[in-house]
Amino acid sequence: MDDEAACPRCKTTKYRNPSLKLMVNVCGHTLCESCVDLLFLKGSGSCPQCNVPLRRNNFRIQLFEDPQVEKEVDIRKRILRDYNKREEDFETLEEFNDYLEDIEAIVFNLCHNIDLLETNKKIEQYKKDNREVIMRNKTKLGREEYEIESMLELEKQMEEQRKKELEDLENETKKRKQREKEKLIDDLQSGAGNATEILAKFTEEAEKIKEEAKIVPAAKPATQFSTGIKFGSTADQLFLPYKIEEEPLYTHEPLVIYNEGPNPPSAVEIEMKGFSEHVRPEWPAERAGGYKCVIACQRALQEAFQGLFHGS
């Protein structure tokens, strides 16, 4: 099938030129790479088939066999850049569905050149009406993408590090083995002492090294919390943003105590004026729980003073 793909201008086919690359632009018409080079030397020009003005850097390699699909992909990409509302932006599912339906209609119209003017006008109008939402969603999208990317990056880094560690370990053991062997041969060669003795010593040492290898290599220094968050990096970079509901701000209203009696002394006064000398001081164990004798003293005084004006 690929063999039949041909450039409409120079009529080269895949069969004749296996390295043929078909390119496509926003209008959905194909051209081979060499024709693109030739026609768009200046960076821009018009499509040889439909005369639409095109830019050279908008040419892409054709992925789908049908150039019409390619065109639709292009249009859809462009439209979705502006029509980027999400389900959360709508109150009901039905409204969201209507919105999706709208997008499909626009894409279809643009693909098949139906009501081009009107559709474009509609898009402009939409852009104007929803500028704020579009901008907000764009930045949100960008941020989310960035976060996911950084997460992937981190994972990749860790993978590499692990690999490298393993490799290092392997190399190390290999090198050591080599050294040991060389040493044995040297010893045997120089002939210092009995050959069997040397051999026995060698095997003994080899055992020792094996033992050592069993000991797990020292744990690498911790660079992250057990939750997987790196030291020093703030959490909000890693997690998707939390949606904050807008509420009226909290205002603190101080508690007004209705005494119906003379004002009892405050906690400070109780200690200063010696009220607390007449109650049992708290034990150390009670202090641990936050109890102080002033609390009991204050409560007794409050209850004594409250309600003295009752009935008047």
Place this chain on the structure above:
Amino acid sequence: MFPNSSQKKYWSYKSVNELSALRIKQNQDFISQNQNFMQEGQIKEYFLTPQEEYLLLKQYELYLRDFCRRFQPAMPRSVIGTAFHYFKRFYLNNSPMDFHPKEILATCVYLSCKVEEFNVSIKQFSENIKGDREKAEDIILSNELLLMQHLNYYLTVHNPFRPVEGFLIDIKTRCSLIDPERLRAGIEDFLDKTFLTDACVLYSPSQIALAAVLHSACKVEENLDSYVTDNLFQNARDKLPTLIDAIRKIRVMVKNVVPPPRDTIKMIEKKLEICRNQANNPDSDM
């Protein structure tokens, strides 16, 4: 906090007259529901009069006090105070002919143990009751919800015991009285007696506490009037007359506590056995 409590809002009354009007109304309501075409004279013979009801309840308040005193394990005084409150509140809205005070008494104490966090099981509780314990348990448990309903689920009670402690601390700190601890016996005696009066549904716990403190001071021939006027009411002299009036009335009430005559009570009890609401009598055939 007594000033914004349900006790002040729903269970404090203005005057003695208001209380007796309520009691007379409960009496009449019960009679009109149960009179069954009786003649005027017959009604007086058959049913209890408000006065008889009042004497009966006074007698049962004495029983309540004795029951609590004899209770094993010994109960904190706040339990007794709360039980008295419940008992009084219940019979401000019900007639003793409708619910026998003997049963309500035990239920009040049981509920008060729970509310005041004095932990006794129903088994432990019924060991303090003479007679058929199983039947008593049955009566208490079945009456517990009824009692709470008639209290309108306002179970928190402010007793005068903590205010007394507050006054003693204050007197020790700001007053030159020698050894205020010797007032304690007199205070406790006075407070015990206030529960036999209607003071707790008429006055605030701190007023009752202050009355107790002043009364006790009087007994040991000390005078704390200057403490009240110069320390407590220094900035609120205009409120002083109400307090003085309240304290005077509380002291008069306590002074007038007399146990009802025995033979009268015996007669009333006999009358009650006949005229009580048989639907609420566990021994009846109904």
